[in-house]
Amino acid sequence: MSEDRRQILGMLAEGKITADEAERLIAALGEPTGPYADPRPDPRPSRAKYLRVVVDSNDPSGPAKVNVRVPMQLLRAGVRLSALLPVQAREQINAALARQGMPFDLSQLRPENLEDLVDQLSDLTVDVDDSHAKVRVFCE
Amino acid sequence: MIPLVLTVRVLAQGERPTRVWLPLFLIWILLAPLLVIIVPVVMVLGALSGINPFSALSRLGAVFCALSGTHVEVEAPDASVFVHIT
Known part of the structure; x- marks a missing residue:
């Protein structure tokens, strides 16, 4: 509970203001009111909309200079599209990835895990500072 | 939301700059009648390759719709490319 809200409720308890006035003051603070208002802050961060590469x-x-902005929605749609790949194509892609040092199985990328994957990407930040280049990968 | 406008700018040293502003919504309207041809072709190809054609169409549609907001900008000493989809 914020200090302002506490003060308003204190004034209401002391009878200095009416319940209507207290409600208006709390509404002016921009905080939720009513019996179902959750005083805790929302633990979920706002979802990132774009993946940026600078x-x-x-x-x-x-x-x-390179400045790329990819919508997260496009990543989601792309991963869903990969589920349509024929088994042979998927195996060839897996083999090619393994040859490049990325042993990743595309068949493990299931739609039910997709939201978690994209949500985790929202927290991703890569900063590379070199004498000749600066690379930033982040979500916004 | 489906992509409505595509903007492409290409500037290369010693060449004429290319600027393209493509109203995609007009292209979607023009292509809509072609769906009558495209949908049966996708159905047949899907049936031959063992892919659910309805799923394929919906997922391809989702990819096209998700393109809105894409922005690619590359600036090099001798050329620059700008692509933006709204």
């Missing part, structure tokens, strides 16, 4: 390079050949 690269700022100062290569000797010349400066370069």
